[in-house]
Amino acid sequence: MAELLTNLDKRTCLCAELSAAHVGETVCVMGWAQKQRDLGALIFIDLRDRTGIVQLAFDEGTAADVMEKAKSARSEFVLAATGVVRERDSKNPNIPTGAVEVFVTELKILSAAQTPPFEIVDGCKTAEEIKNASERDHWMTAEEAKEFGLVDKIITGKK
Secondary structure: OOOOOOOOOOOOHHHHHOOOOHHEEEEEEEEEEEEEEEEOOOEEEEEEEOOOEEEEEEEOOOOOOHHHHHHHHOOEEEEEEEEEEEEEOOOOOOHHHHHHHHHHHEEEEEOOOOOOOOOOOOOOOOOOOOOHHHOOOOOOOOOHHHHHHHHHHHOOOOO
16 A cells, blocks of 8 residues: 655655745645545645644545545555645634645555554643553563564663
């Protein structure tokens, strides 16, 4: 399902750099899907990178293959989107890019992701035991390391 980038796939700007001054320009943005909203004939994806969020838009003018990829995108999928910056019909004053959106003409799913156990946002009110369990799932125990023959690669702190 993951697609590869080609020499033609170059990020032209970061998500938070887009503004009304870019309306009409073709851009390529890359990042993680924060949220996907499927309204039937309309799909919106909030794309997040290290600078902020921009809204990706898909409608009846979107190619069928691009629309299918947009429908399949979920939280934390890594995406590369190429499209034209346009003014949003309903502006969002809560984010710096709230006046614009990218009408996507090409979408690549660079990496699919499992749905995380909690939403990845600032100020998330998730129980600490869930966060700790999630972090624990990413670490290998010493017994597991022995099982995989990785014992000699573990730094034990002993000389």
